[in-house]
Amino acid sequence: MNMLDPDHPLAELLAHDRRFKLEAYIFVFEALRYAQEKMGMGTEHVAEDATDEDEPEKHVTGQELCEAMRVYAQEQYGYMAKCVLNSWGIKSTGDFGEIVFNLIKIEQMRKTPYDSREDFDDVFDFEEGFQHSFQFSLPEAGEEHSR
Numbered sequence: 001m002n003m004l005d006p007d008h009p010l011a012e013l014l015a016h017d018r019r020f021k022l023e024a025y026i027f028v029f030e031a032l033r034y035a036q037e038k039m040g041m042g043t044e045h046v047a048e049d050a051t052d053e054d055e056p057e058k059h060v061t062g063q064e065l066c067e068a069m070r071v072y073a074q075e076q077y078g079y080m081a082k083c084v085l086n087s088w089g090i091k092s093t094g095d096f097g098e099i100v101f102n103l104i105k106i107e108q109m110r111k112t113p114y115d116s117r118e119d120f121d122d123v124f125d126f127e128e129g130f131q132h133s134f135q136f137s138l139p140e141a142g143e144e145h146s147r
Contacts, residue, residue: 009106020099024088028069028099032109035060035068059112062119065100066093070129082130093123 004011004022014022035041042058060068073081090096097120103109 009108013102013106017102020089020095020102021087024085024090024095024099025103027073027085027088027090028065028096028103031069031072032060032065034072035065039068039071041065041068057110062097062100062115063123066096066120066123069096070124074130082126085126092126094121096120096123 004014010022010025014025036058041064042060044058073085077084085091090099097117100109100120101111101117104111
C-alpha cells in the first residue's frame, strides 16, 4: 500500500468517499498516461488557465479513456483484470467516471466544457469487455498437436 501524505487532496477524498481504493485512483492516472503516450489518444488543446509557456494538453474523452483503461488493465493484470478492478471498487465504466470526476473535483484532473460524468456510462460491459482476450484456441480437427 502506498503511503499518502495526509495533506494531499486525494487523502481527504479517500476519507470522505470510500467507494474506491487508492489503487483505483492511481490506476486511472496511469491509464490516462497510457492513453496519451502509448495509444496516441487525445486531441491537443490549451487549458483555459494556460500561460504562454504552458504546453498544450492532450485531452482524452471519457469514451477513449474507458477503452484505454480496458486495454491497460488487460495488459497489466491479464485474465485477472476484472477481478483486480472489482477489488478496488470498480465494477462498471460508470465507476471510471466517478473516479475521474472525483479527481476533477479536487483539481487533480481537468475537464473541458464538453466533458460530462455521463460520458463514462455504459461504454462497455465489464463481463464482455474483459473476456474476449481470454478465448483459448483449440487445435482444429485434423491439425497436429506440437509437443
